[in-house]
Amino acid sequence: MTTMTERDVIVVGAGPGGATTAVALAQKGYDVLLLDRHDFPRDKTCGDAVPAGAIELLWRLGMREKIAKSVERGELYPLEGMLLVSPRGHELHAKFQHGKEGSDSYVAPRVYFDALIQEHAVASGAEFCQAQAKAPIVENGKIVGVRVQANGRTHDLRARLVIGADGVTSVITRSLRPKQEQHNDGHRAVALRAYIEDIEEIPKEVEFYLYKDILPGYAWIFPIGNNRANIGLGMRLDHFRKRKYSLENMLQDFLEMPAIKKRLLRGGQLRDVATWQLNFGSQKNLQHVFDGAILVGDAAGFINPLTGGGIHNALISAELATQVADDALRANDVSRSNMQVYEQLCHEQMWESMRNSYFMQRSFMRFPILVDFLVRRMKENSQLAQTFLTKL
Ligand SMILES: Cc1cc2nc3c(=O)[nH]c(=O)nc-3n(C[C@H](O)[C@H](O)[C@H](O)COP(=O)(O)OP(=O)(O)OC[C@H]3O[C@@H](n4cnc5c(N)ncnc54)[C@H](O)[C@@H]3O)c2cc1C
Incomplete structure (x- = not known):
């Protein structure tokens, strides 16, 4: 230099x-x-x-x-696609479009x-x-x-x-x-990310879980192949501060959910667990x-x-x-x-x-009932689904 x-x-x-x-x-x-x-x-x-x-x-x-x-x-x-799961387990599957140039x-x-x-x-x-x-x-x-x-x-x-x-x-x-x-806390989030080594993944599909204890935020499972995935969760900072519960505990709770637990091949082997902040453009x-x-x-x-x-x-x-x-x-x-x-x-x-x-x-990510209603009613081309697909 x-x-x-x-x-x-x-x-x-x-x-x-x-x-x-x-x-x-x-x-x-x-x-x-x-x-x-x-x-x-x-x-x-x-x-x-x-x-x-x-x-x-x-x-x-x-x-x-x-x-x-x-x-x-x-x-x-x-x-190839994504899955959005609502608090009561309603599912929305949507396909990724290729980019304008085919990516x-x-x-x-x-x-x-x-x-x-x-x-x-x-x-x-x-x-x-x-x-x-x-x-x-x-x-x-x-x-x-x-x-x-x-x-x-x-x-x-x-x-x-x-x-x-x-x-x-x-x-x-x-x-x-x-x-x-x-940035103030209403426009910030905190999130935890880990890699999991033993999960039955849904091939080529990213998964978003919206449930009562995480809203307005979500948990995710993003596969990287061979039963491995990036897994984590994030929450708006003002809500997180009120909860007084650690992100590590929230991840353990997520892994304990029956729908997730049954997919863990050796109990949920995590590595590189880390937390970081996000500042929103809003x-x-x-x-x-x-x-x-x-x-x-x-x-x-x-x-x-x-x-x-x-x-x-x-x-x-x-x-x-x-x-x-x-x-x-x-x-x-x-x-x-x-x-x-x-x-x-x-x-x-x-x-x-x-x-x-x-x-x-x-407006609605705070209310589990509303999220349920929307995910049940929503189509692939709804604005919510498209935002999750294109603004990952
Ligand atoms: C848990 C979590 C999950 C996320 N998931 C996604 C996702 O799936 N998809 C997505 O698009 N976005 C995601 N994001 C957001 C995404 O990570 C960031 O928006 C993205 O990294 C921004 O890129 P950047 O280059 O601006 O900053 P960064 O990627 O943060 O790069 C900043 C660089 O600056 C360096 N640096 C910092 N301070 C100094 C210093 N004082 N001197 C010299 N170098 C310094 C750092 O080492 C780093 O290399 C997520 C964020 C978090 C926290």
Whole structure:
């Protein structure tokens, strides 16, 4: 890592949002430094469900062959449909549509998926460095770089533009976004994820369980083949705090449900149990652009408030940030006023679905009777089913 020269762009965080931004900007010829506090491959606590639209966005950045090879190696597990189960056990099965360009949706364990994009960023010309960002460097109100810690030493790295893509606990967001705009508990969730090694899976089908003790939230079983699955549950944070019951206990209760228990081949062998937070994109009017910096993905808070899916939105925001960054760097003007169009573009691409999802989550996901009624009546093409299918 060269610390003296000013880079065109420093991207903080090499998850899907950051690595995709690094790919796209490096492909446009910019000098990009991609930082992450972890080396790759690394795990990220997630349900691992990646919709077809996200895969196709990566195809357009030249990743088609890399993804196909990963599928061949059995790392990404293709999906054909989903099952939604209501509190009283009513079931809705729905089929995934292929994406517009013919892709499948996948369960893509992040240890593989994220490394594919991070590798592609390096192959596209970005430099990767394992370093922990401590804070943005601000001079005269403008972000001019990032202070990082690497190999036990502190370095000040300078760049014309900083992309904050360091996820839900982003130090870039916390330093730059006004306090009153930080996410509140009604727009946040907490979730637990584990891998289970001995479950009779429904082949190629993701399962969502909506039941009294978890609403407004759900438990999931997302298969990865050979009797293994990503399993977990999540709940809106304000409700979770009131319950005073741990997510680990809630997962044990889920595994004890007769419909699940009978599918466990050796009693339910779990590994890599971990909890993490989610910030929903339903909180209005948040600032994503600053003089010299743009936020993407979870750092901005672009997770769907009904499904908890955030990978596709992280990639959409990466694509939009690239477009705005390219224009701003060419014009040599990375001021907020010049780049504010990014907030408008994100709004146009994501807000309607955030608003509808939030409405569904707030209105009927709280009431088991209503969920029962809807799941029993619902058809594959209903808005609820389609949201679960396309906004995983
Ligand atoms: C339990 C759970 C289940 C989920 N299930 C799904 C799902 O099935 N499908 C879906 O689409 N979404 C799901 N999500 C949401 C999804 O995980 C996120 O939306 C997605 O990871 C966002 O990508 P990102 O690149 O913005 O952030 P991240 O993937 O969080 O990447 C951020 C990166 O920044 C790095 N970083 C953090 N801090 C620093 C620092 N100070 N310095 C340097 N690097 C740093 C991290 O190491 C990480 O690599 C789930 C989330 C949770 C918590």
